[in-house]
Amino acid sequence: MAFLELENIRKSFGATAAVELFNLQAEQGEFVTFLGPSGCGKTTTLRMIAGFEQPTAGEIRVAGLNITHQPPNQRQIGMVFQSYALFPNMTVADNIGFGLKVAGKTLAEIKGRVEEMLRLVDLPTLGKRYPHQLSGGQQQRVALARALAIEPRLLLLDEPLSALDAKIRISLRNELRAIQRRLGITTIYVTHDQEEALSLSDRIVVMNAGQVEQIGPPFEIYNFPATPFVARFVGTLNVLQARVVDQTQGHLEINGQPIYTAKSLSNAKNGERLSVAVRPEMIGVIQADDGTAHNQLHGTVEDVMFLGAVVRVRLSLSENTLFFDTFNNPHLEMPRLGQSLTVRFPREAVLMFDADSLSRSL
Amino acid sequence: MKKQRFWPLMMILLGAFYFLIPLYATFEFSLRERRGEYSFDAYGNVLGDPQFRDSFVYSVLLALATIVVSLLLIVPTAFWVHLKLPRLRPVIEFITLLPFVVPPIVLVFGLIRIYSRPPFVLVSSPALLVAGYVVLSFPYMYRAVDTGLRAIDVRSLTEAAQSLGAGWLTILLHVIFPNLRVSLLNGAFLTFAIVLGEFTMATMLNWPTFGPYLALVGQNRAYEPAALAILSFGLTWICVGLIQLFSRGSPEQGQLAGTH
Numbered sequence: 001m002a003f004l005e006l007e008n009i010r011k012s013f014g015a016t017a018a019v020e021l022f023n024l025q026a027e028q029g030e031f032v033t034f035l036g037p038s039g040c041g042k043t044t045t046l047r048m049i050a051g052f053e054q055p056t057a058g059e060i061r062v063a064g065l066n067i068t069h070q071p072p073n074q075r076q077i078g079m080v081f082q083s084y085a086l087f088p089n090m091t092v093a094d095n096i097g098f099g100l101k102v103a104g105k106t107l108a109e110i111k112g113r114v115e116e117m118l119r120l121v122d123l124p125t126l127g128k129r130y131p132h133q134l135s136g137g138q139q140q141r142v143a144l145a146r147a148l149a150i151e152p153r154l155l156l157l158d159e160p161l162s163a164l165d166a167k168i169r170i171s172l173r174n175e176l177r178a179i180q181r182r183l184g185i186t187t188i189y190v191t192h193d194q195e196e197a198l199s200l201s202d203r204i205v206v207m208n209a210g211q212v213e214q215i216g217p218p219f220e221i222y223n224f225p226a227t228p229f230v231a232r233f234v235g236t237l238n239v240l241q242a243r244v245v246d247q248t249q250g251h252l253e254i255n256g257q258p259i260y261t262a263k264s265l266s267n268a269k270n271g272e273r274l275s276v277a278v279r280p281e282m283i284g285v286i287q288a289d290d291g292t293a294h295n296q297l298h299g300t301v302e303d304v305m306f307l308g309a310v311v312r313v314r315l316s317l318s319e320n321t322l323f324f325d326t327f328n329n330p331h332l333e334m335p336r337l338g339q340s341l342t343v344r345f346p347r348e349a350v351l352m353f354d355a356d357s358l359s360r361s362l
Numbered sequence: 363m364k365k366q367r368f369w370p371l372m373m374i375l376l377g378a379f380y381f382l383i384p385l386y387a388t389f390e391f392s393l394r395e396r397r398g399e400y401s402f403d404a405y406g407n408v409l410g411d412p413q414f415r416d417s418f419v420y421s422v423l424l425a426l427a428t429i430v431v432s433l434l435l436i437v438p439t440a441f442w443v444h445l446k447l448p449r450l451r452p453v454i455e456f457i458t459l460l461p462f463v464v465p466p467i468v469l470v471f472g473l474i475r476i477y478s479r480p481p482f483v484l485v486s487s488p489a490l491l492v493a494g495y496v497v498l499s500f501p502y503m504y505r506a507v508d509t510g511l512r513a514i515d516v517r518s519l520t521e522a523a524q525s526l527g528a529g530w531l532t533i534l535l536h537v538i539f540p541n542l543r544v545s546l547l548n549g550a551f552l553t554f555a556i557v558l559g560e561f562t563m564a565t566m567l568n569w570p571t572f573g574p575y576l577a578l579v580g581q582n583r584a585y586e587p588a589a590l591a592i593l594s595f596g597l598t599w600i601c602v603g604l605i606q607l608f609s610r611g612s613p614e615q616g617q618l619a620g621t622h
Contacts, residue, residue: 050521050525051524052521052524071524072521072524072525073523073524073525073526073527073528073529074527075525076527077525078525078526079521079522079525081518081521081522083515083518085515085518085519085521085522086522087519087522087523087537087541088514088541089537089540089541089543098523098526098528098536099526099527099528102526102527102528102532103527143522146522146526147525147526150526150527152525156525
């Protein structure tokens, strides 16, 4: 039995459905991220777990106990908000100790626990400060300490890093993951940032328009997207217009150049037009033709973007445009504008979706 | 440069005179009780009058009662509207503005009509006067609290407290009230000032408060009303000073609701 179970959760606001048939089983200590664009229902689902919203239908269980109708202040679920939500009238120490005070702990107990929490989030000397005297990153650490002080059964984080600048976001992200691992606390994290989701999670729930699109570990979500939406939303993607030449052999044609898919195209008819997708990092510049089973495409360099570690090149194949990445190397020559170039990618890298579903997910 | 400074300075001086000359004139007049020389005799008479002390203390007590009832009524209401019924906000705002539209004389006759016969016979109790004052305080109190609630993230703070195990009473007392300190003080001082000078309701319900006393003195004496005016001006000033003092170092920006 999983530690946190969401069974057939639905939530409607009036006539509009915010979340539809959400099912999730999270194990004790697991880090699960809800990923999706704004308005996809991820925050609503999180708020239902916290008890701030009531599901229209379905059941939420923690450790086998049905908590669907329990008031939020009895759930023992820690929550961290995007806006920090620290109590401005209290010092850092009072903020962290608030939940313990409400629970009727003794002053000595509270003091000890607050100090322990301050050390945990690496702010041992700031207990006497007020929230407005801290930076955003520090405030969010305090908010995390406050949520963890009550030893919650679950930790919920609602876009906790969105209000911070890039550098702090990444360092706090790593720290958050380290603390979560050390405490082994089951965590639900909500974000619209795919990089955050990929780097933090044990499993990702990709959501769109109230529906769960795919649930899986980051590796699986990225490499084997189940739906065009997942493929689009997680990572960058080249979408190419192709024509089916021979569906049994997975033979396609892109601007007159042949490419092959790893499997046969059972759903397509010969001569039909469809879209295929290839991740930029799966594509490499060809050196010499060694005759292995790779796809090749020939085009003209249209743009070269130097991004530091990576160089992203835009290749034009008349009707189609193709992005691909190469690693930066000071000893190699960069592609020049207007140069003609042949790139290659493995047959497995070709992701297949029918043209309809791909354009719908754009 | 000189020309640019001249006109703004003139405007400030003009404004200052507009306020200061009557004030000075009143003050100067209040010192003339003794013929041919300045003295504080009028102030002595006012402060020595037992009726002054009695009516003042009585009004202060009524004002404090009004503030407590008003706070207990308005804060939870405004909080709940902010949190759960934001669409009701214009309606509540309209209702709280009614005392500006309905004159106190109408209000007090309504109160007398309803509460002078069973099942509610309250006309002989000061509770009815306090209730009337609470209604009069609505526009000031609600505005102040509403502004304060807008300045803080009520929803997140409430939810954060809830997730830490706090119930509604704890949230109100330990999270919402302290963060509305300046707003509540604003509302409280404005209410205090209104109750202290209120005349109509106190007269109609026949209670010996400060307002009717002021009127009485104004009718019967020459120099004492001027002294009283200066005294109440000083009191108002102290109130404003106190608001400023308490709002210092507070996270919400201390703003004076400047209607009165």
